[in-house]
Amino acid sequence: MSGGVDSSVAAYLLQKQGYEVLGIFMHFWAETLSGESEVTNKCCSVASFNDARRVAQHLGFPIYTVNFDLPFKKLVVDEFIAGYGAGETPNPCVNCNKYIKFDLLIEKANGLRADFIATGHYAGMKRQGDSIKLTRPKDKAKDQTYFLYNLNQDNLKKILFPLSDLTKTQVREIAGKAGLGVAEKPESQEICFIPERTHNEFLKRHLKLIPGEIKTMDGRVIGKHQGLPLYTIGQRKGVEIGGIGPFYVAKCDFETNTLFVVSEKEDKALFRKDLVAREVNWINGEPKLPLRAQAVIRYRHPAVTCDIKKNPSGGLSVKFTKPQRAVTAGQSVVFYKGNEVLGGGIIDKQLK
Numbered sequence: 001m002s003g004g005v006d007s008s009v010a011a012y013l014l015q016k017q018g019y020e021v022l023g024i025f026m027h028f029w030a031e032t033l034s035g036e037s038e039v040t041n042k043c044c045s046v047a048s049f050n051d052a053r054r055v056a057q058h059l060g061f062p063i064y065t066v067n068f069d070l071p072f073k074k075l076v077v078d079e080f081i082a083g084y085g086a087g088e089t090p091n092p093c094v095n096c097n098k099y100i101k102f103d104l105l106i107e108k109a110n111g112l113r114a115d116f117i118a119t120g121h122y123a124g125m126k127r128q129g130d131s132i133k134l135t136r137p138k139d140k141a142k143d144q145t146y147f148l149y150n151l152n153q154d155n156l157k158k159i160l161f162p163l164s165d166l167t168k169t170q171v172r173e174i175a176g177k178a179g180l181g182v183a184e185k186p187e188s189q190e191i192c193f194i195p196e197r198t199h200n201e202f203l204k205r206h207l208k209l210i211p212g213e214i215k216t217m218d219g220r221v222i223g224k225h226q227g228l229p230l231y232t233i234g235q236r237k238g239v240e241i242g243g244i245g246p247f248y249v250a251k252c253d254f255e256t257n258t259l260f261v262v263s264e265k266e267d268k269a270l271f272r273k274d275l276v277a278r279e280v281n282w283i284n285g286e287p288k289l290p291l292r293a294q295a296v297i298r299y300r301h302p303a304v305t306c307d308i309k310k311n312p313s314g315g316l317s318v319k320f321t322k323p324q325r326a327v328t329a330g331q332s333v334v335f336y337k338g339n340e341v342l343g344g345g346i347i348d349k350q351l352k
Contacts, residue, residue, distance in 0.1 A: 001025055001063060002043055003051030005182045006120025009171045010162040012178050014118055015059055022112070023056045023063035024105065025049050029073035029193060031202075043192040055180050066108055068100055075099040077193055081206045084229040087254045087349060088330025091147075091299070092191055098150040106158050116160045123148055124164035125156060126340075131284050132156040134341040139167040146299050149334045149344035150281045200230050200238070212257035214241060217250060217269055225259040228252045234270055234326030271323040277333050277345035278315040287342065294336040295320070297327055297347065303336055316345060 001007045001023040015021045025048075030041040040046070049065070056063035076095045083090030101119065109117045122142040124135040134151055136143050151159070163171060175183035194202045203209070209227025216222060223241035225231065230238065235249040239261060250269040251260040262269050275297075289310055294303035295318060304320055311317040318333060327347060334344035 001052040001055065002120070003048035003055070003182065003185075004120065004187070005172055005175050005180070005185050006122075006163060008052070008055040008120075008180045008182050009166075009174050009178075010118050010120045010160075011055065011061070012059060012174065012180060013162040014160065015061070019116075021059070021061045022114070023052060023061065024108065024117075025052050025063060025065045026100070026105070027065055027067045027069060028100075029069045029077055031193065031195065033195075033205075039195040041193050042188045042190065051182055051185070055182065058180060064112075066105075068104055071104060072096070072100055072193075081203070083330050084203055085207050087228065087252055089232040089328045090330040091332055092193075093147045093299075094150065094332050097147045102151065102155050102159070106155065109158065116158055118160035118162055120163060121148065121161055122163055122168075123161045124339075125159070125161060134283050135164075136336075136339040136341070137161070137164045137166075139163075142168050145341045146296055146332065146334050149283065149332065149341055151283055152281070153284065156283075203227075203229055210257055212259065214239075214247075214259045214261055217260055217262060222247075222261075228254060228257065228259060231259055232326075233328045236265075266325070270325050272320075272327040273323045274317065274319040275327050275333060276311050276313075276315055276348040276350045277318055278348045280316055280343060280345035282343035283341060289316075293342060296334045296336065297324060298331045306335075308335065313350075315348060 001011060011021050011023060027044045028041045031039050033039055053063055076092050079095055080090050080092045105117055121144045122137040122139050123145045124137050126133045126135050131153060134145060134148060134156065136145055172183050190197055191199060196202065207229055209229060211224055211226055213221050214223040214225050231249045231252060233249055236246050239247045239249060241247060247261040247263055248265060248270060249259065250262045253260065289308060291308045293306060293308060295306040296303050304322060304324060306321065307319045309317050329347050329349040331347050332344050333347050335342040
């Protein structure tokens with residue numbers, strides 16, 4: 001329970017269904033800035049805990065706090081920093097769901113002799129024989145399955161997604177009618193462990209950034225960048241070159257410390273027809289390859305048809321039927337077959 005409307009309504013619905021419910025509030029790592037006290041992690045602030053505690057008291061069940069400070073720092077924050085330092089654009093929510101919200105939380109639930117864990121994720125499940133499929137939820141605008149492709153059968157047997165058949169509007173209505181006190185609580189859209197609205201200031205504190213040249217694709221020098229980890233493929237905001245532009249990031253060359261840009265949003269340099277994926281997970285075991293499926297290359301990106309096969313040097317080769325804009329190393333590519341999530345992996349730097 002995070003103190004938000006989704007996890008609060010998930011708890012309420014399970015209680016209404018006859019489950020014996022207890023709440024778990026997770027404490028994550030928060031940065032301590034020089035000369036200041038610890039900065040609050042947006043996911044586990046005192047205010048958030050108080051909201052979660054009030055909901056638990058209102059519904060009459062206990063709530064416990066677990067400290068995942070150290071594993072969160074190692075498996076989420078440090079990996080985020082290392083990814084940017086290596087020239088990638090990682091998604092910390094993928095690792096948080098994989099290592100913290102499910103692996104560690106399931107371990108904690110087992111210690112409490114709980115039969116299941118439930119979350120406020122917008123995702124669904126469908127049993128088929130002895131296996132469980134991860135599926136898209138009813139509310140496609142809130143679909144969070146992109147972050148859950150690392151789940152496996154052992155995980156899914158212990159998980160409940162009570163919001164799978166509800167829209168966000170319905171969830172807020174349920175919270176209001178149940179008197180949970182969080183019906184209109186706004187959502188946080190930023191990365192929880194970064195105090196600023198964008199991650200650049202955080203990266204400046206944790207990485208050694210080396211300024212370098214900004215060039216057009218034909219090699220013409222037009223400006224200076226502040227450090228390549230501050231830029232990602234397709235980015236426009238932050239590429240400021242003496243009042244001219246706009247410019248879009250097309251390539252970050254770490255060997256020469258050069259940022260390459262283009263002036264057109266739809267420039268062909270921003271598009272790729274294929275990618276290589278590593279650290280692949282298949283939710284129901286590896287399917288027969290080659291395989292035609294749909295791929296999502298970043299959160300809320302439309303699913304596009306692709307052909308998947310094994311890559312000779314490891315991982316998977318993924319070829320799109322139509323070139324895609326801003327395919328970015330470090331992001332996840334997630335595979336779907338209709339509403340079913342097949343699995344996914346990390347987009348590798350060895351882009352073709």
